[in-house]
Amino acid sequence: MSSSNGDQGNNGQGPLAGIKVIECTTWAFGPIAGHMLGDLGADVIKIENPNLPDAARGLTLVAGVDVGLPDGASSVFEMFNRNKRSIQIDLKQERGRDLLKELVRDADVFLENFRPGVFDRLGIGYDDLAKVNPRIIYASTSGYGFKGAEGQRPALDPVGQARSGLMWSTGGPGDPPNWNTLGFADLMGGNMLAYGIVSALAARELHGVGQKVECSHLMASMWLEHAAIASAWYQGDGEWERFERSEASNPLANHYACSDGEWLLLALSDSNADWSSLCEALELEALIEEPRFATADRRRENAAALVALLDARFGERPAAEWQRRFAESGAVTAHPLRRIADLPDDPAVRANGYFTDGVHPRYGPMPELLHPVAFGKTPATVRRYAPQLGEHTWEVLHEELGYDSERIAGLTAEGVVG
Numbered sequence: 001m002s003s004s005n006g007d008q009g010n011n012g013q014g015p016l017a018g019i020k021v022i023e024c025t026t027w028a029f030g031p032i033a034g035h036m037l038g039d040l041g042a043d044v045i046k047i048e049n050p051n052l053p054d055a056a057r058g059l060t061l062v063a064g065v066d067v068g069l070p071d072g073a074s075s076v077f078e079m080f081n082r083n084k085r086s087i088q089i090d091l092k093q094e095r096g097r098d099l100l101k102e103l104v105r106d107a108d109v110f111l112e113n114f115r116p117g118v119f120d121r122l123g124i125g126y127d128d129l130a131k132v133n134p135r136i137i138y139a140s141t142s143g144y145g146f147k148g149a150e151g152q153r154p155a156l157d158p159v160g161q162a163r164s165g166l167m168w169s170t171g172g173p174g175d176p177p178n179w180n181t182l183g184f185a186d187l188m189g190g191n192m193l194a195y196g197i198v199s200a201l202a203a204r205e206l207h208g209v210g211q212k213v214e215c216s217h218l219m220a221s222m223w224l225e226h227a228a229i230a231s232a233w234y235q236g237d238g239e240w241e242r243f244e245r246s247e248a249s250n251p252l253a254n255h256y257a258c259s260d261g262e263w264l265l266l267a268l269s270d271s272n273a274d275w276s277s278l279c280e281a282l283e284l285e286a287l288i289e290e291p292r293f294a295t296a297d298r299r300r301e302n303a304a305a306l307v308a309l310l311d312a313r314f315g316e317r318p319a320a321e322w323q324r325r326f327a328e329s330g331a332v333t334a335h336p337l338r339r340i341a342d343l344p345d346d347p348a349v350r351a352n353g354y355f356t357d358g359v360h361p362r363y364g365p366m367p368e369l370l371h372p373v374a375f376g377k378t379p380a381t382v383r384r385y386a387p388q389l390g391e392h393t394w395e396v397l398h399e400e401l402g403y404d405s406e407r408i409a410g411l412t413a414e415g416v417v418g
Helices: 027-041 075-080 096-106 126-132 157-164 184-207 217-224 228-237 269-283 296-301 305-314 319-329 340-345 347-352 393-401 406-414
Strands: 020-024 043-048 084-088 107-111 135-143 211-216 256-257 263-266 332-337 355-360 364-369
Touching: 020 027, 027 043, 027 075, 027 107, 027 184, 075 347, 084 393, 096 393, 107 184, 126 135, 126 296, 126 347, 157 217, 157 296, 184 296, 211 217, 211 340, 217 228, 228 332, 256 406, 263 319, 263 364, 269 296, 296 305, 305 355, 305 364, 319 332, 340 347, 347 406
Parallel strands: 020 043, 020 107, 043 084, 107 135, 135 211
Antiparallel strands: 256 263, 263 332, 355 364
């Protein structure tokens, strides 16, 4: 399996080809960071405990949302662990920790997302591994940061959303706090940690130093909101106003339901320039000179009334009919509100090759979402589906450490590897 969203000017090798990552992660925050590095060409070797593997392998429900697969595996695990090799090592055993240090000796990155302090107590924290490999980039995660009374508390995605203010920043003004089950804290955390790792690799090349890189659910989620946070402080009220569709400050930049249940997003940012064209396309010419809506300021003041009128008009015809009319006008921009199932057929998605047509060895043909950044000469690639537990144990120990079959069998019999 090999697909990319750039040309093959470097034989399909990603920008991190040649970088070796040793990953000890679970759930999503850490695995997402490793997944990003793997997409960029790094060789990511994921270590799991033979008796307690990555908990996400069995994750079939997220807040009641079914993410399970027919064989009991998890679609979340499949996505966040592609482009990795899996080996099983019991790091609670001294021999297992010795194996880890052997792998780290010529690695570039060590990535873990267990509770802060766990790996230090096992003797495989940053100070320990830096003695083995001073150039190692040691990446760690936490829920709330590594300092303070909460530094060692566990956390999952909703904690990051709750503590950062994110739950109060989405939804409508009268809604209760909104936990977005797409996992924004995990996704932002994993992406930011990968960004930090790549930056540390650049610093190592420029300045010759290895270092520890840290990222928390809390800070990553706050960074996702940093424009809102800055606005709140600059304005002095410490708040970010939640969006109310029925009172949109610019009703021409709002979404509306059509008669077939589909929704369209009007994207007319210049309210004054686009007002007449919209009224004509909607056959609402009488509104053009209507005093309540004659200027952008008046439309803002009377937004609730105008949104109600537009709701009624859009609800009279299906979305395709409105899109045809807007296209004929040449002056009105509207976009469909896609569902996930619609994305592979979106014309922009298809034109840019954002999906590849993959064939999973267990689940058959399916579109595979590619890495979000396109590289002209060193494209990101999808080379492997998420590995079965311990699928590459023999391969890694043999190829990376030179162990023969007898030695590996001995370690297996001792329960050091699986």
